[in-house]
Amino acid sequence: MTQTVDSTRSAAAVGVDAWLEQFQAALTARDPEAVGALFAAESYWRDLVAFNWNIKTVEGPAEIAAMLRAQLDATDPTGFRVSEEPTEAGGVTEAWLEFETAVGRGSGHLRLVDGRAWTLLTTLDELTGHEEPQRERRPMGAEHGANQERVTWLEARAKEATELGYTTQPEVVIVGGGQGGIALGARLRQLGVSAIIVERREKPGDSWRSRYKSLSLHDPVWYDHLPYIPFPANWPVFSPKDKIGDWLEMYTRVMELNYWGSTTAKSATRDGDGWTVVVDRDGEEVTLRPRHLVLALGVSGKPNVPEIPGADVFAGDQHHSSAHPGPDAYKGKKAVVIGSNNSAHDICAALWESGVDVTMVQRSSTHIVRSDSLMDLALGDLYSERAVAAGVTTFKADTIFASLPYRILHTLQKPVYDAIRERDADFYASLERAGFDLDFGDDDSGLFMKYLRRGSGYYIDVGASQLVADGSIKLAKGVVQELTKDEVVLTDGTRLPADLVVYATGYQSMNGLAADIVGQEIADAVGKVWGLGSDTTKDPGPWEGEQRNMWKPTQQEGLWIHGGNLHQSRYYSLYLALQLKARAEGIPTPVYGLQEVHHTS
16 A cells, blocks of 8 residues: 655655654664664754653763663653654754653654754653643632632632741752742742742842842843743843842742742751751741752852952952942942953943942953844844744743753854854954953853853953943953052052952852752762863863753752753753652652762862
């Protein structure tokens, strides 16, 4: 019997259908080698919780086959199919996928080159039987009819707030109430997982409100949505810090999160298959006993304040950039800002605007990218109004970005930053004439790779660079040797008069904050947080393939790390929440490729 061919199908669609048919047949036959043979010699399968119960990339047919030998029976993947018409450009065919596993429903993205897979992304989107109460599953809200024992929404919320952490225990305690902890709390709430967020500051958003007054997001609004409630269409492209603070406070209330402000996590110790977490809640010591502990402490750790001889004799003000109050008290005075990355530029510009004589001390080269060029050339196809108009939803944009393996991401980023360097050649030349040392990363791959590898070393220019170029912000270069009563002295003998010294010197690894809570032994067992193992500056090898210890199982059972920028907090909170929900429901979660520890800090 001959099959009829649908002549309306594109060559790209036919090719994807043929590949998926072979792929599903090999999966069903439990033949890992046959699956591996469908991938190119250089190929990448990135899985977010669907196959691995981990966040992991396997590279090449042999690694793919090894992963499937370990996981295929438990995963039982079925129904791989396209969710929309595949496309082809430049010899690469792209397809959006849907599928099911033994425990849930997933989606993905596929790139084929010459009939074989080059990249495959698979993600678990929901657990069967534990779907979020959205759309047709949304709660009724109102209880119709007569009921003498009716409990209102407000009464139920008040009861929960009174009991949780006291007469009942949460499944999860999240330490850190910034955007990461809030986004994860919202995901867990929708999945029915009880959680308490503990935050040392009083209110949601205070982590933003407490920063220097000129701070605003340098990432555009399309990149920064939180789960469930996107920013409204009239929200500014770059959000001022206090506006973000208000949004987070509103979001926490609307999403019904159990948020304990003015609460400090004093200690967390492993207790059987859970944790004993002691917190100080506004002066009251409370002991919590969750099964899972999530450290949602951002990207960075403790402020990195250099030990400089003479700091004890300096007569002016000195503080880390994280404690900078703003420029108002320093009008007419002399300031020295040590550092040349984002915070340094922002603080220098605000001081200059307030009439402060300000000098920036550049200790090492810095990557600068103009905001307009970044938005157009680096982000525009995924996160912009033009992307929205082209049908690129936040989910699609996030998925496309996630589908690019870290191993090759720098090769895809380099042409973008080559174009930026060409477009803004005059801008860069003006900075170099002023003596500013520029770089584009160890391999010229630009901003995102610096962020992913080390979380530092860059400035998104929103105006301060012009002040450096024209000398309004004075520039000194070198290493600080000492402070005197009223000067900053560099090792080359340069003496900088100062009434204020700001240490815009970055942050230590998040591992240090973890050690303060869980102890040094557990922190060392988990190891360094952040970075890819790229063996570039501040990101030592060996190659990890994913962000170290982020959003996935660590070497300490029941201890998780969550954070990142608003985009990462939004996207990866789903996969962490699904891992926690599965464990809460007793769903088997065999982890493949648990990350090894190569560095403790």
